[in-house]
Each structure stands twice: as C-alpha cells, then as structure tokens.
Amino acid sequence: xxxxxxxxxxxxxxxxxxxxxxxxxxxxxxxxxxxxxxxxxxxxxxxxxxxxxxxxxxxxxxxxxxxxxxxxxxxxxxxxxxxxxxxxxxxxxxxxxxxxxxxxxxxxxxxxxxxxxxxxxxxxxxxxxxxxxxxxxxxxxxxxxxxxxxxxxxxxxxxxxxxxxxxxxxxxxxxxxxxxxxxxxxxxxxxxxxxxxxxxxxxxxxxxxxxxxxxxxxxxxxxxxxxxxxxxxxxxxxxxxxxxxxxxxxxxxxxxxxxxxxxxxxxxxxxxxxxxxxxxxxxxxxxxxxxxxxxxxxxxxxxxxxxxxxxxxxxxxxxxxxxxxxxxxxxxxxxxxxxxxxxxxxxxxxxxxxxxxxxxxxxxxxxxxxxxxxxxxxxxxxxxxxxxxxxxxxxxxxxxxxxxxxxxxxxxxxxxxxxxxxxxxxxxxxxxxxxxxxx
Amino acid sequence: xxxxxxxxxxxxxxxxxxxxxxxxxxxxxxxxxxxxxxxxxxxxxxxxxxxxxxxxxxxxxxxxxxxxxxxxxxxxxxxxxxxxxxxxxxxxxxxxxxxxxxxxxxxxxxxxxxxxxxxxxxxxxxxxxxxxxxxxxxxxxxxxxxxxxxxxxxxxxxxxxxxxxxxxxxxxxxxxxxxxxxxxxxxxxxxxxxxxxxxxxxxxxxxxxxxxxxxxxxxxxxxxxxxxxxxxxxxxxxxxxxxxxxxxxxxxxxxxxxxxx
Numbered sequence: 001x002x003x004x005x006x007x008x009x010x011x012x013x014x015x016x017x018x019x020x021x022x023x024x025x026x027x028x029x030x031x032x033x034x035x036x037x038x039x040x041x042x043x044x045x046x047x048x049x050x051x052x053x054x055x056x057x058x059x060x061x062x063x064x065x066x067x068x069x070x071x072x073x074x075x076x077x078x079x080x081x082x083x084x085x086x087x088x089x090x091x092x093x094x095x096x097x098x099x100x101x102x103x104x105x106x107x108x109x110x111x112x113x114x115x116x117x118x119x120x121x122x123x124x125x126x127x128x129x130x131x132x133x134x135x136x137x138x139x140x141x142x143x144x145x146x147x148x149x150x151x152x153x154x155x156x157x158x159x160x161x162x163x164x165x166x167x168x169x170x171x172x173x174x175x176x177x178x179x180x181x182x183x184x185x186x187x188x189x190x191x192x193x194x195x196x197x198x199x200x201x202x203x204x205x206x207x208x209x210x211x212x213x214x215x216x217x218x219x220x221x222x223x224x225x226x227x228x229x230x231x232x233x234x235x236x237x238x239x240x241x242x243x244x245x246x247x248x249x250x251x252x253x254x255x256x257x258x259x260x261x262x263x264x265x266x267x268x269x270x271x272x273x274x275x276x277x278x279x280x281x282x283x284x285x286x287x288x289x290x291x292x293x294x295x296x297x298x299x300x301x302x303x304x305x306x307x308x309x310x311x312x313x314x315x316x317x318x319x320x321x322x323x324x325x326x327x328x329x330x331x332x333x334x335x336x337x338x339x340x341x342x343x344x345x346x347x348x349x350x351x352x353x354x355x356x357x358x359x360x361x362x363x364x365x366x367x368x369x370x371x372x373x374x375x376x377x378x379x380x381x382x383x384x385x386x387x388x389x390x391x392x393x394x395x396x397x398x399x400x401x402x403x404x405x406x407x408x409x410x411x412x413x414x415x416x417x418x419x420x421x422x423x424x425x426x427x428x429x430x431x432x433x434x435x436x437x438x439x
Numbered sequence: 440x441x442x443x444x445x446x447x448x449x450x451x452x453x454x455x456x457x458x459x460x461x462x463x464x465x466x467x468x469x470x471x472x473x474x475x476x477x478x479x480x481x482x483x484x485x486x487x488x489x490x491x492x493x494x495x496x497x498x499x500x501x502x503x504x505x506x507x508x509x510x511x512x513x514x515x516x517x518x519x520x521x522x523x524x525x526x527x528x529x530x531x532x533x534x535x536x537x538x539x540x541x542x543x544x545x546x547x548x549x550x551x552x553x554x555x556x557x558x559x560x561x562x563x564x565x566x567x568x569x570x571x572x573x574x575x576x577x578x579x580x581x582x583x584x585x586x587x588x589x590x591x592x593x594x595x596x597x598x599x600x601x602x603x604x605x606x607x608x609x610x611x612x613x614x615x616x617x618x619x620x621x622x623x624x625x626x627x628x629x630x631x632x633x634x635x636x637x638x639x640x641x642x643x644x645x646x647x648x649x650x651x652x653x654x655x656x657x658x659x660x661x662x663x664x665x666x667x668x669x670x671x672x673x674x675x676x677x678x679x680x681x682x683x684x685x686x687x688x689x690x691x692x693x694x695x696x697x698x699x700x
Contacts, residue, residue: 040698078550079513080510082513082582082583086513086514092665092669093669093672096669151604183609223644237698242695242698245687246691246695248687248691249684249687249691252683252687253684255680256677256680256681256684259676259677260673262675263669263672263674263677264485264677265669267586270463271593272586272589275582275583275586275662276589277588333654419700
C-alpha cells in the first residue's frame with residue numbers, strides 16, 4: 001500500500017499521519033467529536049451526556065484508588081474503610097467523592113432520562129440508543145447496589161439481605177439464585193467477595209455500553225428541543241468548539257454543586273446507620289435503600305396483595321423490574337409521531353405529572369408503610385399513597401401514552417430549526433443562503 | 440461448626456423475616472422518642488472548627504468515665520496531637536494502658552504499655568466479654584457514634600444530659616434506665632454522668648451538661664478527624680469552581696455570540 005491511502009488524517013505531524021493511515025483513531029476523533037454536526041438549539045439539559053461521561057470516569061478513578069486500600073472481608077472491611085477515612089492520604093476525599101459521586105451520577109442520569117422523555121429522544125430512529133441507555137441504567141443500579149454493600153455497615157448488610165432475598169420470589173429457581181448470589185446460606189464473606197469482584201467489573205461493562213450508546217448517537221445524530229431533524233448546515237454547529245465549550249460550563253456548575261456536598265455535607269445523602277458495623281443478629285428498625293432506589297422500592301412494597309395466582313412477593317418483584325421494563329418498550333408505547341413535548345399540549349402535562357409521581361414514589365419508598373401521610377388523617381397511610389402512585393406510573397406508560405398518540409392534536413411543527421430559532425420569518429431556503437457559520 | 444451453621448441459618452431466617460416484613464406490611468417505627476434540641480456547636484458551618492479546649496476536657500471524661508465500658512477502636516493515641524496535646528502528653532496518656540503484643544522470640548504473647556501509635560485500648564477483649572459484663576447489652580464503640588445517628592451531636596448531647604425519672608405509670612424493668620431521648624425510652628446504659636464526676640484541671644465546673652458537652656465535642660472530633668482539613672480545602676475548591684464556572688460561561692457567551700441561535 002502506498003502512503004497515498006491516507007485520505008482522512010489530513011492534519012497533524014508526520015507521526016500522527018503515519019499512525020492515522022494505519023489506525024485511524026485521530027481522524028475518528030476529528031470526525032466524531034470535533035466536526036460532528038449537532039443541532040444548534042440544544043438547551044442546558046443537553047449537558048448531561050458529557051456530565052455523565054465525566055462522572056463515570058471519576059467513579060472509576062476514585063474507585064480504583066479506594067480498591068488499593070480496601071479489604072473485602074467481613075472481619076476487616078468496615079475497619080479498612082475507616083482506615084481510608086483516617087490514615088490514607090486524602091482517603092476521606094477519595095471516599096466522599098466516590099460516595100457522593102454515586103448520588104450525583106444518579107441525579108445526572110435521571111435528569112438525562114427525563115430530558116429524553118420530555119423531548120421524545122427515544123423515538124425513531126433513536127430506539128436502540130434509548131434502549132442502550134436503559135441497559136446502562138440497569139448496570140448502574142447493580143453496580144451501586146453492590147458498592148453499597150462493601151463498607152459492611154448495618155445498611156450494607158441488611159440492604160443486601162433484603163434485596164438478594166427478593167430473588168427467592170422467582171418460582172422454581174429462586175432459592176438457587178439466592179444461594180448463588182450469597183455463595184452460601186446467608187449474606188456473608190463469600191457474598192462480600194463476589195460483590196467486590198463484580199463491583200470492580202461492572203463499571204467497565206458500563207463503559208462498553210456507553211461506547212455503543214455513543215456510536216448509536218453518532219449514527220442518528222442528537223435530538224434537540226424542537227424534535228425536528230436538522231435540514232442542513234444552517235441548522236447545526238460543529239460539536240467542537242461550540243458544544244465542548246457549552247458542556248464545560250454545565251460540567252463546571254455541576255461539579256461545583258457536588259463539591260459543596262463532598263466538602264461541607266458529605267453524609268447528607270447517606271444513611272447514618274451505615275456507620276455502625278454490620279451485625280447479622282441486630283436488625284435495624286427501618287431498612288431503607290439508597291435514595292436513588294426509593295421509587296423502585298416503593299413500587300416493590302406497594303404490591304402487597306396477590307394478583308390472581310401470583311403471590312404478593314413475586315408480584316412486587318415483577319412490578320419493580322417491570323418499572324424498568326416499560327422503559328425498554330417506551331419507543332413503541334408512545335404512538336405520537338411528534339417528538340418534543342413543546343408541540344404536544346396534553347403530553348406536556350402528563351410528563352410533569354409523571355415526574356411528580358416519581359418524586360412522590362421516592363418519598364413513599366423512604367417512609368414506613370403504616371405512617372399517616374398527613375398528620376390529621378390517620379386513615380390515609382403511606383401504603384395508600386404507594387398504591388396510587390404505583391398505579392399511575394404504569395397507567396402513564398401502558399395506557400396513557402398509546403392513547404395520547406391517537407387522541408392528542410399536536411401543535412404545528414416548525415419547518416426547520418433555523419426557522420423556529422430566527423422567529424419564523426424566513427423559509428428554509430432563505431435560511432440556507434445566509435452565511436450561518438462564521439467561525 | 441454446628442454453632443456457626445446455626446447462626447448462619449438464624450441470620451438467613453431473620454433476613455427472610457425482615458424482607459417479608461418490609462415487602463408485605465411495614466417496618467415498625469421507633470420514632471416515639473423525644474426530639475433532641477439543636478445546639479450551637481463550634482464545629483458547625485463551613486468555617487466550623489474543633490473546640491480544642493472542650494474536646495481536651497472531653498477526652499478526660501472519656502478516659503475517666505466512658506472508657507470503663509466503651510471502646511474507641513478507630514482512634515490512635517497519636518491522633519490526639521490534633522487536639523493540641525504534646526508528644527510527651529500523648530506518650531503519658533498511652534502508657535497508662537496495657538496492650539497484648541507478640542509473639543516474642545520464644546513464641547509467647549506479652550503485655551506492654553501502649554505507645555502513641557496504638558489504637559485506644561478497649562475495655563473488653565471482645566464483644567462477648569463486653570456483653571457478659573453489661574447485662575447482655577453491648578456498649579457501642581464511640582469512634583463513629585456522632586455520624587451513626589440521625590440527630591448526630593445534638594442527639595448524643597441530649598441523651599447524655601437527658602436522664603430523668605420515669606413518668607408515673609412507665610414500667611422500667613430491672614437493668615434498664617429511663618431516657619426520653621432514646622428510641623423506645625428504655626436504655627441499658629445507666630446515667631453515666633454525675634455532678635463533679637471528673638475534676639477538670641482548667642477549673643471548669645464539671646456539671647452534667649458541661650461534661651456531656653465536652654465529651655460530645657471529643658466524640659465529634661473522633662468521628663471526623665479530617666473535618667478541619669476538609670472544610671478548609673472545600674472553601675478553596677468551591678471558590679475556585681465558582682470562578683471557573685463564571686469564566687467558562689463568559690467564554691461560552693463570547694464564542695456563541697457570532698451564531699444565530
């Protein structure tokens with residue numbers, strides 16, 4: 001082969017060209033992250049992809065350094081974490097970044113998902129992109145759950161006990177699955193060991209699926225707040241420097257907020273009881289998972305009745321996994337051809353109701369089911385609120401979304417992004433003639 | 440081996456019961472206790488620091504009162520330099536306690552006085568011994584108690600200074616004490632502090648409230664020895680990030696100003 005085969009790696013020194021003509025990583029980066037054309041009308045909610053990438057890297061890096069000091073043994077784990085907090089240089093910073101990092105990772109992923117739902121980013125041709133995102137969410141949940149077990153505090157142990165026991169609800173194979181998860185007949189040292197090994201592995205699986213997520217994104221291109229496809233170069237800007245710049249702003253603000261918690265209220269999102277070492281014979285009064293699992297936990301507990309021949313416990317587990325399952329098929333549940341809620345007068349309201357519903361579910365998940373919701377009305381208990389909000393969650397996805405696609409009358413869509421952005425005066429053709437890209 | 444197996448089975452069974460309780464009905468709430476009042480602590484706020492004089496007195500309360508039953512396993516004597524103790528003072532404090540070391544050249548374990556690098560010596564060799572000496576109740580390790588309760592320092596201060604006579608009609612079983620701040624109101628720990636229970640070398644009057652205050656300041660430091668470094672660093676980091684965000688935002692505005700968007 002002659003040197004002339006290098007068609008793409010036009011820039012760079014001789015060495016870069018030499019490498020690029022054999023392994024086109026430079027031209028790939030140039031094409032996918034620099035020249036990549038993105039709609040020019042992103043709002044600040046489009047920052048969260050970059051923020052999530054940063055968080056994943058931060059979690060992996062702090063995690064690797066923590067793993068160098070951590071001991072996965074029931075007799076030593078709790079003390080090894082305290083040793084990190086007290087005797088390892090900046091160990092407290094690593095651990096608080098990692099613990100609060102998990103919280104902020106989930107804050108970012110939930111904003112990212114609700115953004116996708118508001119602007120219809122899951123609709124064709126982005127179905128696979130969305131589904132890969134749901135896979136990432138599932139992997140994140142598994143990783144976070146196993147990570148929470150590692151400090152071997154009271155909530156680590158009892159949270160692990162409660163959640164792993166859920167699998168015993170599965171008919172026929174349930175008990176075998178639980179034994180396999182535990183590596184024995186209760187949550188014990190083998191459990192801690194395998195959770196540590198898997199907690200180390202899963203972030204790299206996430207990394208792999210993130211790569212697929214980005215590949216899929218770069219095939220379809222990004223959605224945008226209007227939900228109409230870019231019609232030409234007048235509707236887009238190169239990703240670099242415009243969105244690398246804008247993402248930097250959003251990331252800096254996000255990290256500022258996270259840092260405020262890490263340094264001034266590092267245990268705000270944590271459960272105090274996890275600072276007590278695990279005691280298998282002392283059951284805490286109130287076992288709660290981490291805040292980011294509370295809505296799912298609420299759905300699990302809300303099914304406390306048998307459904308036909310399905311026993312309540314199994315039904316609860318199915319409902320909990322079903323809550324994520326409906327997200328998988330969301331692209332086919334939502335029948336409306338219009339993406340953005342901006343042009344969907346009814347869906348817009350139901351979106352906000354769903355968001356509120358999820359927040360209430362989170363509240364329900366954190367409270368004992370027998371508590372009264374309002375001080376004055378003892379008959380209205382948390383469990384009742386759980387019934388209502390759980391029902392609404394599934395009603396929204398399974399009934400409302402398909403019906404809205406039929407009965408909702410969307411507002412007229414703008415012809416193009418430029419037309420909407422510039423006030424609607426110019427037609428698409430006129431806009432094309434204008435020199436949009438001065439940079 | 441049989442006992443271990445039984446224990447494991449018991450643990451698995453309690454786990455199943457707990458899971459069932461959570462999934463089907465509810466966890467019971469231990470929330471009938473009196474709410475601890477907010478106190479004005481020196482360590483609070485983003486510029487909060489350890490009240491060293493109080494924490495030093497708190498160490499004295501811990502050593503003379505609490506350490507009879509409660510361990511402080513996560514803290515080493517050398518850490519006391521944070522509170523302003525000199526190297527000689529730390530060596531003297533440590534030397535009052537014996538630790539088991541070894542094995543020596545002959546393969547024997549031996550006792551020696553503790554040194555600065557040792558962790559605080561525990562009153563009991565293990566949890567079982569601690570329970571055997573305390574009516575079956577386990578006095579918790581004090582290293583992390585401030586972080587391990589939702590009420591934090593306020594709760595522990597209220598608990599230590601809040602012992603009172605049980606109200607009429609409240610049945611207090613033998614071996615338990617009444618404390619309105621403790622979940623369930625019946626606590627295995629008898630009122631630990633009594634007027635002038637210690638003699639402070641700095642002349643501070645050792646009232647129950649004062650001793651409770653001092654020992655909570657000490658326990659707060661023991662739970663978060665990194666606090667001062669963390670907050671100092673945090674102030675700089677957050678200030679830097681705010682300025683960075685502002686600069687990036689200005690740069691973004693400038694860059695985007697030549698686009699119609």
